[in-house]
Amino acid sequence: MDAIWEYLPVLLPFIAIGFAAQLIDGALGMAYGVISTTLLLAIGLPPKAASAGTHAAETFTTAISGLSHIYHRNVDWRLFARLAVPGIIGGVAGAYLLSNVDSSAVKPYVQSYLIVIGLWLIWRSTHVIQRTGDPRIVAPLGLFGGFLDATGGGGWGPVVTSNLLLQGSNPRMTIGTVNTAEFLLTLSISITFLIHLGWETFTTATLGLLIGGVVAAPLGAMLAKHIPANRLLLLVGVILTLTSLYGVGKSLALIG
Template sequence: MIDLFIAHFSEILPFILIGFGAQMVDGALGMAYGVISSTLLLALGVPPSRASASVHAAETFTTGVSAISHILHKNVDWKLFARLIIPGVIGGVTGAYVLSHIDGTFIKPFIQAYLATIGVYLIWRGFHFPPHKRDPKWVTPLGLFGGFLDATGGGGWGPVVTSNLLLQGSSPRHTIGTVNTVEFILTTAISLTFLLHLGWETFTTYTVGLLIGGVVAAPFGAMLARHVAPKVLLVSVGIVLTLTSFYGISKWF
């Protein structure tokens, strides 16, 4: 009995660690859960289709726990939340609807090049200018585009929305918390049809491991976003955004 438990635990442990690490980054910086977890799953030899399905299913639950944690830590700007939620869901649902008719993969390198440029700028700005909070002006079109890209490209809400809000001078802590909280509703809206279609087959060892690790890490990510200095958050977002974008570009080439 004990040997059987150890065997099952050793099988699921790598996926728990992946889920934990990916969610720590995502919860603290508002992006990169999908990129990190998918990349590491593929590196472990998980088939691409299974990796995508597992990450998508686990993210539906981890974003919920992350949202609750950010709310409890008072990281959410409810005014910004209200401005993002409707256009984000509309963009996400629209993207999910047209996904079978439009191939959005050809624009991904251009989006990633744009995000890499923003990442470099955020790093530079973090070292040269202390961030001053300003209310962002471009929110509705950003929510629409971020939601649409997330649905059609299998990710992009965090990198696109978080980085552009920071670019407009929004508070790093409240931007990260708000974008994570909106992402839970957005992910649920996009994923519901796919989860119902895939059924319980989606919940493989990969999914369970990612789910356990992500749920455990979610409160710590929100805690970091609350207590880490805005300048450090700004530079960290820039670094993660730049690295993941360059990875996507190199993968395309």
């Protein structure tokens, strides 16, 4: 018992990150991966370990979040089928690529990608997207979103959810469907990382993210109905952009 209490202070920061990230992700259909990965990169984890650890934890959180969205009837099963298969293909390809390249060379590019996502979220928070009908571009979006999610440790939600909303998809059903499809994506990516990298990539940070995310996951579907999305998007975008800028600056300083 004493050993558990001694270990708890090490876990608490990661539990808090996982809890906050999953609350936002469950409510908006985005941000768990990018927030978690950005902060793990900022504390010094290599891209492979950061992405692998985030996806391992996210496999459990997306399972619970998906069940919650199904319970609240937030899932469009036709859209789910169109997203899941290409998403898995893109995710496995991205995880394979990241597992077989030099992490020090990839790190600045991964964080630069996250900066772009952060700036996009800030922009998105100031614009109201009008509904125009059912989305037409789905499979290519799932493929691209899955690939970016694996290589960057996050991106499925920001890429897929946001683009579906731009096409006029129903916000509540889009968020629920993207969250539910994400379970299959993260499971496939985690298995790919496990095959290529082994268990050593799953660290204390992974356990903390998992605990915090699992606790928060059931709440996301309810929050989707009550919290203004634009306020959360702005906060996520600012934190993500600033943290990633710091990471890029640190990486460039080490290269120089």
